[in-house]
Amino acid sequence: MSAVRDPEPRPYRAGFGCFVGRPNAGKSTLTNAIVGTKIAITSNKPQTTRHVIRAVLHRPESQLVLVDTPGLHRPRTLLGERLNDLVRSTWTEVDVIGLCIPADEPVGRGDRFITGELAELKATVLAVVTKTDLVDKRRLAEQLLAVSQMGEFAEIVPVSAVSGHQVDTLVDVMTKYLPASPQLYPDDMLTDDPEQVMVAELIREAALEGVRDELPHSIAVVVEEMIPEGQVMKIYADLYVERPSQKAIVLGHKASRLKEVGTNARRQIEELLGSRVYLDLHVRVAKDWQRDPRQLRKLGF
Numbered sequence: 001m002s003a004v005r006d007p008e009p010r011p012y013r014a015g016f017g018c019f020v021g022r023p024n025a026g027k028s029t030l031t032n033a034i035v036g037t038k039i040a041i042t043s044n045k046p047q048t049t050r051h052v053i054r055a056v057l058h059r060p061e062s063q064l065v066l067v068d069t070p071g072l073h074r075p076r077t078l079l080g081e082r083l084n085d086l087v088r089s090t091w092t093e094v095d096v097i098g099l100c101i102p103a104d105e106p107v108g109r110g111d112r113f114i115t116g117e118l119a120e121l122k123a124t125v126l127a128v129v130t131k132t133d134l135v136d137k138r139r140l141a142e143q144l145l146a147v148s149q150m151g152e153f154a155e156i157v158p159v160s161a162v163s164g165h166q167v168d169t170l171v172d173v174m175t176k177y178l179p180a181s182p183q184l185y186p187d188d189m190l191t192d193d194p195e196q197v198m199v200a201e202l203i204r205e206a207a208l209e210g211v212r213d214e215l216p217h218s219i220a221v222v223v224e225e226m227i228p229e230g231q232v233m234k235i236y237a238d239l240y241v242e243r244p245s246q247k248a249i250v251l252g253h254k255a256s257r258l259k260e261v262g263t264n265a266r267r268q269i270e271e272l273l274g275s276r277v278y279l280d281l282h283v284r285v286a287k288d289w290q291r292d293p294r295q296l297r298k299l300g301f
């Protein structure tokens with residue numbers, strides 16, 4: 001057997017890709033599935049992601065930097081406007097964009113609107129039909145057709161972040177549209193998110209579990225201090241809500257809910273940091289912070 005030599009070795013490719021789409025489309029779950037590590041928090045509540053997260057996928061011949069952004073939506077608060085601005089500014093900085101449309105929900109006005117906006121950009125635009133594990137073959141075929149009729153996409157890729165179906169294919173497709181470029185991030189770097197931000201996010205994810213209505217949107221978390229003490233990391237964090245009535249809900253009867261949130265978050269943080277954690281969690285009211293520019297700045301937006 002003789003080895004076949006590649007006459008022209010393929011160039012190393014590196015660049016940025018991002019997922020966009022309405023809230024809850026599965027963007028963050030897909031980002032985590034692609035890099036194989038939990039970098040972005042996820043939940044079944046819309047508008048979970050609130051900042052731009054970069055996750056780096058290293059391969060021998062390429063580096064794909066995935067930028068996970070908040071879901072694009074009709075803003076009702078100053079926070080909402082800020083989040084949409086973040087999304088749109090990301091679009092101008094990436095090489096390839098995956099518009100995520102869930103397989104189990106009809107294509108809607110919002111998807112069409114985003115498709116129109118994406119057409120103006122220089123980036124290659126793909127359609128990604130997410131959550132394929134939730135539908136049967138016939139429904140999936142119908143959805144692929146509906147998506148293809150919505151606009152011009154370089155490719156349409158169905159994928160399931162939960163079953164892993166087609167995740168590698170999606171990476172191959174995205175990589176194809178990256179420019180030839182030297183490596184952008186060091187080999188061992190998975191994200192450029194500061195640890196403190198990731199810890200705050202894990203606390204917020206735990207706090208989102210089981211709350212309803214407007215409360216998920218009203219929750220913000222700030223990690224004030226992380227102090228290593230021997231084998232233990234001591235973490236002091238504040239959980240903000242917008243009204244005293246919400247504080248009561250988050251605390252629960254005799255602070256039982258907060259305790260549960262703390263325990264769940266601590267487990268996740270210990271996994272992230274690889275050390276034992278002591279978590280000191282306080283609930284505070286920052287009145288209507290989503291609409292108040294000064295409070296927003298304080299909370300990091």
Ligand SMILES: Nc1nc2c(ncn2[C@@H]2O[C@H](COP(=O)(O)OP(=O)(O)OP(=O)(O)O)[C@@H](O)[C@H]2O)c(=O)[nH]1
Nearest residue numbers: 024025026027028029042043047048049071161162
């Ligand atoms: N069955 C199934 N559920 C999924 C899949 N991907 C995401 N989900 C679920 O869909 C919900 C939303 O997922 P996220 O990844 O948080 O969605 P997102 O698009 O990042 O949402 P925002 O940050 O709010 O814009 C979560 O409950 C996920 O578990 C999938 O491939 N299959």
Ligand SMILES: [Mg+2]
Nearest residue numbers: 027028048049
């Ligand atoms: Mg998200």
